[in-house]
Amino acid sequence: MAADSPTTTKFTAFIRHYKEKILPLLGDADIADLLEEEEYPDKFYQYQQLNDQPTGIKAKLKPYQLDGVSFLSWLRKNNAHGIVADEMGLGKTLQVLSFFQHIIDTEKDDDRPFLVVSPLSVLGSWMSEIKKWTDMKVAQYHGNTEKRQQIGRMVRNKEFDIVLITYETVVFDIFRVSRMAHWKSVVCDEGHRLKNSTKQLSIAIKKLKTEQRLILTGTPIQNDLTETWSMLNWLYPELFVNETSECFRQAFSLTDGRVDPAFLHHVRRFLEVIMIRRVKESAQADLQLPEKKEVIMYLPLTEIQKHLYLDVLTGGVDHGDSEDDHKREMLVLATPPSSPGTGNYNSHSTTLPVSNPTKGRSVTNILMDLRKICIHSLFVEGFEEIDDDTDIDVANLMLGSSKFILLKRLLEQEVTKDRKKILIFSGFDYALNCCEALLAAMGISCLRLDGNTCYSLRRYNIHRFRNESECKVFIMATRAGGEGITLTAAEVVVFLDMDWNPQVTAQAEARAYRLGQTKPVTIYKLCTSGTVEE
Secondary structure (H helix, E strand, C coil): CCCCCCCCHHHHHHHHHCHHHHHHHCCCCCCHHHHCCCCCCCCCCCCCCCCCCCCCCCCCCCHHHHHHHHHHHHHHHCCCCEEECCCCCCCHHHHHHHHHHHHHHHCCCCCCCEEEEECHHHHHHHHHHHHHHCCCCEEECCCCHHHHHHHHHHHHCCCCCEEEEEHHHHHHCHHHHHHHCCECCEEECCHHHHHHCCHHHHHHHCCCCECCEEEECCCCCCCEHHHHHHHHHHHCCCCCCHHHHHHHHHHEECCCCEECHHHHHHHHHHHHHHEECCCCCCCCCCCCCCCEEEEEEEECCCHHHHHHHHHHHHCCCCECECHHHHHHHHHHHHCCCCCCCCCCCCCCCCCCCCCCCCCCCCHHHHHHHHHHHHHCCCCCCCCCCCCCCCCCCHHHHHHHCHHHHHHHHHHHHHHHHCCCCEEEEECCHHHHHHHHHHHHHCCCCEEEECCCCCHHHHHHHHHHHHHCCCCCEEEEECCCCCCCCCCCCCCEEEECCCCCCHHHHHHHHCCCCCCCCCCCEEEEEEEECCCCCC
16 A cells, blocks of 8 residues: 555545545534545445454454454555454454554555554553564664664664554654654554543644554543544544534533433444444454453441541531541551651641641542542541551551451452452552552562553563462552553452542453453452442
């Protein structure tokens, strides 16, 4: 395929073929001339199923995965762009690599590389999958300036088949990246990043030269249709211009309770053309995954949690003892007798740096405090400085959290007794800190991944959890550990708290329950009864 721009006649023929599905999405945007041209020197190409997988792929593709390669090949033949939106864990990466190999096999006179843009957290997974399933030459455009310049020279000399890059690098180094190559295809992994992209990313990503843009995401629609518009704006910028975004914004929003059924129907009709999506439970996928057992465990708050929760909920109304007395009590309980306080606090303080829980505060902040208390009584304003240097008495720490009491029992059963590997997720760093303290007291080593974990340590910890039998526990920030990481060594998943967005929780859950899992998986979701969590 020639390195054409996205507005070639093939591309126009594809749009014109589906213009009746496109026009209702464009509002008042004036692109009628583009769609109403009468003469087209080329034709629209009908879908054709591939019968055989590319010869260079070392894995045996499942039938639904070969369907995915056929779909991408059909889009490319029509010079069109699309979305692979299979549910997490169905092997989107392998399908894209198979598609790349198909292009190499069928377009032998084109030696340009492919570009994959991904979050930093999954860069290593791409590298591992490419080396495992293909013989394609791959480079990571990542690191210091000297290293990136060296890789750039090699890319211009066409020494690689695939180049991997992070979204952040695209933004700050777009001048070099945009001039490095005219890519065969640009793939945005975890493409929902485009839905909430900054203006800088939106501008930079459009400067990448290619005739085919692809998005991989397990969550094509979450909270509103502006997220969908952002993806369409990158895929088809000459159609979904800025003026069309208002139509999508007005049509649907879970947050504001807006729904336009007719417009949603039109969106679905067009997505059916450019998007392929399968879920684990579908007959088409036929994954034959082992059993997944989900257990929601409802727990009562401890007495201290109840008091603090009610204080925040009612704005500090007197319920007997003062709020400061209860917070001071928790601080004393959480620290050993030899260390009566942490930081600048001690058990003899007469004042604490905690203001009225609700005075002058937004509803969002109050809800966040309620969520923190549901995890542990310590997690309130003034007592979040639980870090590696904090000396915590674990036995007493259990008194302030029903979740940690249960977590200790789960660890004793699943890890100490049954020797299973376990993932523990939380959206709060200080909850992970307390998990580390609990595990250390129990004599259980653990690995950790959060937003502050550097790239090399991420890869090292993931490798250890997969391959070392003694690495039984991996604690992870839900959003940092919920993207593109395969951890099928785990048989148990524990959520200390749930993200407001259920798709984020689903993504984290799919780290263990996905293609390649051979053992039953149990997922525990801890929820405090009668609280904002429930």
